[in-house]
Amino acid sequence: MLSIWKRGLLSNVSVIIDFFIGFFILVGSLFCLIATIGVIRLPDVYTRNHAASKAATLGVMSILLGTFLYFYALEGHFNSRLILGIVFLFMTSPISGHLINRAAYNSGVKLWDKSVRDDLKEYNKKVLEKSSVD
Amino acid sequence: MAFQILLNVVLAFLWMFIKVSYDPISFVKGYIFGLLVIFVLRRYFHSRFYLFRLWSFIKLIFIFIKELILSNVAIVKIVLKPTLDMRPAIFAMDTELTKDWQITLLSSLITLTPGTLVIDVSEDNKTLFIHAMNIGEVEAEINSIKNSFEKAILEVSR
Numbered sequence: 623m624l625s626i627w628k629r630g631l632l633s634n635v636s637v638i639i640d641f642f643i644g645f646f647i648l649v650g651s652l653f654c655l656i657a658t659i660g661v662i663r664l665p666d667v668y669t670r671n672h673a674a675s676k677a678a679t680l681g682v683m684s685i686l687l688g689t690f691l692y693f694y695a696l697e698g699h700f701n702s703r704l705i706l707g708i709v710f711l712f713m714t715s716p717i718s719g720h721l722i723n724r725a726a727y728n729s730g731v732k733l734w735d736k737s738v739r740d741d742l743k744e745y746n747k748k749v750l751e752k753s754s755v756d
Numbered sequence: 757m758a759f760q761i762l763l764n765v766v767l768a769f770l771w772m773f774i775k776v777s778y779d780p781i782s783f784v785k786g787y788i789f790g791l792l793v794i795f796v797l798r799r800y801f802h803s804r805f806y807l808f809r810l811w812s813f814i815k816l817i818f819i820f821i822k823e824l825i826l827s828n829v830a831i832v833k834i835v836l837k838p839t840l841d842m843r844p845a846i847f848a849m850d851t852e853l854t855k856d857w858q859i860t861l862l863s864s865l866i867t868l869t870p871g872t873l874v875i876d877v878s879e880d881n882k883t884l885f886i887h888a889m890n891i892g893e894v895e896a897e898i899n900s901i902k903n904s905f906e907k908a909i910l911e912v913s914r
Contacts, residue, residue, distance in 0.1 A: 653828060660835035668887045669844055672873055673831055679868070680828045716867035723875050723887065734844055745848065745878065745885070 639695045646688030653681030666734040667726045675719030683708050760806045764790045804914065812911040819908055823869045830870040834889060842890040846875060849884045851906065856881075858909050865905045 660673025690704040764787060771786025772778055791807070798805040834842055853859050859881055863874040871889035878885070 653832075656832050656835055660831065663835060663840070665840065666844075668873065668875075669842075669889060672871065672887075672889050673835060675873070676824075676827050676868060677831050677835075680824055713864075716864040719867055720863065720874050723873055727875050733846070745883070749879070 636695070639691065643688050643692045643695070646684045646691065650681045650683070650685035650688060653677045653684070657681060667731050668723060668733065671719055671723050671726075675715055675722075679711060679715040683711055686711075757803055757806045757809055760794055760801060760803070764794055766790075767793060809912060809914075812908065816908045816912055819904060820865060820868065823865070823904075827868060827870040830889075834871075844887065844889055845891040846885055846887050847891065849886055850882060851884055853906065853909060854881070855913070858913060859884075861909055862905055865909075869905075 654677070657673050657677035660677065661670050664670045664673060686704050686708050690701060690708075693699045693701050693704075767790030768783050768786035771789055772782050775782050775786075794801075795805055795807075803809075851859065851862065853862055859877065863877065863884060866872050866874050866884070866886060873887045873889075874884055875887050876885040877883070
């Protein structure tokens with residue numbers, strides 16, 4: 623495949639691939655930047671965690687995808703570790719976001735003032751009452 | 757499902773032994789013939805024919821990717837808005853899922869969807885507590901989660 627591209631027979635395909643590589647890497651770094659701005663700008667732990675655990679995940683994933691495409695298309699090297707990296711990131715980052723949130727809530731970090739409702743507080747109160755009755 | 761896949765691999769090996777040719781091509785041929793045999797005999801298994809299940813799993817993965825992209829667009833909109841006028845809240849959602857792996861999958865799906873993040877799961881595994889970035893109608897949010905993800909997960913485990 624590589625030699626065909628080099629001879630320029632399929633130069634259109636090569637241009638499309640180049641476009642996708644650039645697109646993935648640029649969009650990924652943009653998402654990471656916006657995630658960072660979100661972490662600075664948003665008011666409390668929970669909303670910051672939204673930005674950090676979602677935008678950064680997709681950003682790093684698309685940077686990895688762009689890197690994978692680059693090495694595959696231009697060097698002919700299929701790097702399976704990048705694919706594994708994408709899958710591991712996809713599986714672990716929501717869990718870590720959840721754990722940070724849960725730890726913050728259980729150690730009593732307050733929600734933002736403008737928060738509307740809090741069902742978990744009522745639930746925790748109910749559980750506490752029940753255990754004190756028993 | 758695992759039993760059906762194992763049976764299919766055994767049938768493929770049987771095909772290779774019958775043909776006395778041990779290359780990947782004949783394995784693939786045997787696998788396809790075995791698939792046909794299992795499809796014909798599907799009423800004797802307890803669970804569904806496993807390709808249906810595989811198909812619903814692939815659909816679930818596509819939902820996952822779509823929601824991930826949508827959630828990022830939503831986050832970008834909130835972060836880059838000049839005024840911070842979102843209304844964060846924690847709401848409870850009852851779930852019909854029972855097994856541990858289903859609840860884990862559901863909560864990581866919810867975490868990667870537009871503006872929702874799971875904070876806690878109740879002791880009896882029946883209620884999820886979700887932090888929403890910008891809450892509109894609680895009922896609407898719950899319904900949208902239920903219709904898309906819970907249905908897809910139930911479809912996989914049926």
